[in-house]
Amino acid sequence: MALDQSFVGRSYPPTAPYEVGREKIREFAEAVGDANPAYADRAAAQALGHPDVIAPPTFVFAITFKAAGDVVHDPELGLDYSRVVHGDQKFAYSRPVRAGDLLSVTSTIEAIKSLAGNDIIDVRGEVHDENGEHVVTAWTKLVSRAAEGA
Numbered sequence: 734m735a736l737d738q739s740f741v742g743r744s745y746p747p748t749a750p751y752e753v754g755r756e757k758i759r760e761f762a763e764a765v766g767d768a769n770p771a772y773a774d775r776a777a778a779q780a781l782g783h784p785d786v787i788a789p790p791t792f793v794f795a796i797t798f799k800a801a802g803d804v805v806h807d808p809e810l811g812l813d814y815s816r817v818v819h820g821d822q823k824f825a826y827s828r829p830v831r832a833g834d835l836l837s838v839t840s841t842i843e844a845i846k847s848l849a850g851n852d853i854i855d856v857r858g859e860v861h862d863e864n865g866e867h868v869v870t871a872w873t874k875l876v877s878r879a880a881e882g883a
Contacts, residue, residue: 735847736854736877740810745803747837750863751796755832758788765789775832787829793836794822797858797871800838804856805875812854812877820853820874827867835863843872850879 755775762772767789770777778786805812830836837860844855858871 736810736812736845736852738845740842741845742842744839744841745800745807747839747861748796748800748803750835750837753788753830753832753834753836755786758786758792758830758832761792761795762789765791778831783829783831785832787831790824790826791822793824793830793860793869793871796836797838797840797860798873800840800858801856801873801875804840804842804854812852812875814877816878816880817875818878820876821872822874823872824869826869830868834868836860836868838871852877 759773762769769789771781771783771787772778772789773786775786778784781787804810805814805817838858839861841857841859842854843857844853846853854875854877856873856875858873859867860869860871862868
């Protein structure tokens with residue numbers, strides 16, 4: 734069953750602040766195999782003009798995807814999450830994510846489409862720091878696969 738188009742443009746309340754930890758950044762960089770010293774060494778990050786270590790570009794996915802959960806688990810939307818696969822991801826940064834940031838995400842449904850029985854939903858996550866300054870916008874495309882035999 735196709736998702737309700739009236740949800741396009743719906744925004745969800747900002748998430749509770751997520752404190753970005755230096756160790757979380759280091760662990761993430763290690764997990765993705767990125768040895769950039771600015772991700773683990775404060776002095777290296779400061780030499781590049783940052784106040785503390787910075788996060789790899791995809792680090793923010795963990796924060797924005799969790800926030801998108803408010804969208805996908807909205808009972809009024811009716812998305813069958815058991816059939817959802819991640820379709821695409823992109824980011825537009827105002828500045829890097831830094832250790833010590835307190836980040837909140839506001840999710841908005843940008844588009845809902847049906848294609849060959851699949852529902853495709855585009856969610857935009859606006860990430861702001863504790864001062865309300867924009868840090869990054871993340872776009873997540875989710876595909877809810879059509880039921881077998883549909």
